[in-house]
Amino acid sequence: MVLAGKPGRDDPLAHVTAPPPDETEEQRQVRLMEEAEAQRVSDAIDYDIQQEKAANFRGDIIKVLLLGQSESGSKSTTLKNFQLLNSPKAFKAERASWRAVVLLNVVRSIRTILEAMSDFHDAQNSPTLSPSRPTTSPSSSVSSSGSFLRLSPEHLKLKLRLLPLLQVEESLIRKLTPPGSPEFESTHLSQITNLPSPFASQNVKGKEIAVNSQFAWKGVFSKVVSSTRDSFDSAELVDWEDPNDPGRIIHACSEDMIKLWKDPTIQKILRLQQIRLEDMGGFFLDDLERVTSPRYIPTNDDILRARLKTLGVSEHRFKFKEESPIGFGGTITREWRVYDVGGQRSLRAAWAPYFDDVNCILFLAPISAFDQVLEEDPTVNRLEDSVLLWKSIVSNKLLAATNIVLFLNKTDILKQKLQAGIKFADHLVSYGDRPNDFESTSYYLRKKFAQIQKDKSPQRRGFFCHMTTVTDPKATSMILIEVQDTVVRKNLAQSHLVS
Numbered sequence: 001m002v003l004a005g006k007p008g009r010d011d012p013l014a015h016v017t018a019p020p021p022d023e024t025e026e027q028r029q030v031r032l033m034e035e036a037e038a039q040r041v042s043d044a045i046d047y048d049i050q051q052e053k054a055a056n057f058r059g060d061i062i063k064v065l066l067l068g069q070s071e072s073g074s075k076s077t078t079l080k081n082f083q084l085l086n087s088p089k090a091f092k093a094e095r096a097s098w099r100a101v102v103l104l105n106v107v108r109s110i111r112t113i114l115e116a117m118s119d120f121h122d123a124q125n126s127p128t129l130s131p132s133r134p135t136t137s138p139s140s141s142v143s144s145s146g147s148f149l150r151l152s153p154e155h156l157k158l159k160l161r162l163l164p165l166l167q168v169e170e171s172l173i174r175k176l177t178p179p180g181s182p183e184f185e186s187t188h189l190s191q192i193t194n195l196p197s198p199f200a201s202q203n204v205k206g207k208e209i210a211v212n213s214q215f216a217w218k219g220v221f222s223k224v225v226s227s228t229r230d231s232f233d234s235a236e237l238v239d240w241e242d243p244n245d246p247g248r249i250i251h252a253c254s255e256d257m258i259k260l261w262k263d264p265t266i267q268k269i270l271r272l273q274q275i276r277l278e279d280m281g282g283f284f285l286d287d288l289e290r291v292t293s294p295r296y297i298p299t300n301d302d303i304l305r306a307r308l309k310t311l312g313v314s315e316h317r318f319k320f321k322e323e324s325p326i327g328f329g330g331t332i333t334r335e336w337r338v339y340d341v342g343g344q345r346s347l348r349a350a351w352a353p354y355f356d357d358v359n360c361i362l363f364l365a366p367i368s369a370f371d372q373v374l375e376e377d378p379t380v381n382r383l384e385d386s387v388l389l390w391k392s393i394v395s396n397k398l399l400a401a402t403n404i405v406l407f408l409n410k411t412d413i414l415k416q417k418l419q420a421g422i423k424f425a426d427h428l429v430s431y432g433d434r435p436n437d438f439e440s441t442s443y444y445l446r447k448k449f450a451q452i453q454k455d456k457s458p459q460r461r462g463f464f465c466h467m468t469t470v471t472d473p474k475a476t477s478m479i480l481i482e483v484q485d486t487v488v489r490k491n492l493a494q495s496h497l498v499s
Contacts, residue, residue: 067351067361069365074407078364078407080303098302114159124151168246212311315339360404361399367445387452408449412469
């Protein structure tokens with residue numbers, strides 16, 4: 001029989017939690033203090049959970065989910081717009097880190113050009129790729145169509161002088177992807193110092209640089225500024241005396257980069273290989289003189305345009321102040337939690353847990369990608385993939401009562417492609433013989449997405465659609481404010497505070 005209040009031999013929990021038999025008074029006091037601290041932490045966690053549940057019930061916390069395919073950069077740019085709109089000080093504090101990303105974008109663009117030169121040179125000099133011998137390989141078309149082009153000795157010298165940029169790229173990637181991480185293994189580049197010749201194939205093309213969302217990469221590139229200061233100059237965050245600062249080599253190569261990018265022969269080679277760098281994320285080659293200057297600091301527009309692919313789920317919190325409902329007076333503050341989940345096709349099955357109690361979904365479809373295919377599956381058109389993804393989201397029963405806002409994004413690039421003569425109907429047969437202009441194509445896409453929502457939604461809901469260029473902060477901020485108002489009014493209506 002075990003007496004009440006006394007640990008029994010058959011009670012394993014009491015045995016484990018019982019104090020040591022030879023415990024001294026000093027040890028007892030330490031143990032009691034540790035137990036009290038553990039209890040305090042436990043109570044604080046319980047309190048936070050209760051407060052969050054209460055805030056969710058009152059509508060003080062708004063949860064927004066960003067969805068869309070990978071590779072477009074639209075979601076990360078939208079997040080930057082949220083931060084610029086609601087946390088400008090934090091946005092300013094990250095300029096030094098984004099400086100490194102802009103420089104990496106520049107080097108990656110130059111690498112693409114150097115690789116195009118290598119491919120062109122290989123095709124021109126390969127006996128198996130003679131224009132007279134038909135083949136379906138891309139290199140053959142380069143050799144045949146580009147038989148009138150020649151890379152001069154000056155091009156060779158330019159490439160030799162720009163090779164140090166590849167070492168800068170390697171250094172930046174090492175900082176962004178720590179050794180041992182999966183991202184390091186998948187994006188690490190081979191050493192380029194032992195190339196047999198300046199035009200040797202480098203065999204390091206392929207995957208875009210990716211950073212895990214859990215890795216605090218922004219702290220790698222900036223100095224610490226005292227938190228007691230209310231304001232600071234962004235330039236103070238950069239260690240300009242650092243001998244390993246990538247900006248030093250990039251500035252030294254700036255004239256050669258500008259010369260390479262503006263060279264007519266290089267431009268023809270890029271067009272021949274259907275490489276449009278200006279349509280890709282992180283394009284700064286038209287701003288080389290400015291971004292390669294010795295004390296360059298990114299502008300807001302630069303940060304919005306900078307491209308860095310992130311993997312995993314990231315959560316961002318913002319505080320919004322808004323007018324209280326009529327009759328309450330004053331203002332109230334709501335916390336918005338914006339979740340960015342991976343857009344890769346292999347990760348989409350993991351989206352479902354984030355559908356629970358989400359207030360709004362921002363769905364981003366890059367409509368400029370009508371002539372591109374997925375990196376994950378080259379047989380799938382990127383715009384068609386966005387359409388199929390949209391269909392699966394609007395038809396999901398878990399999201400039947402959720403606001404879904406559609407951003408048909410990258411309208412600026414769509415306009416450029418259409419004006420350049422790229423035929424929309426060549427890639428979307430259903431477009432038929434409609435005019436190949438922005439007004440017609442954008443109307444067609446808007447109507448297509450609206451019809452899918454009408455046909456596939458489990459219950460009737462409004463269609464919220466915006467034609468966007470998320471790298472335009474002024475226009476995007478106005479859209480985000482409108483989205484915020486829409487979501488807040490729906491929450492208030494559900495709480496019967498407004499009609």
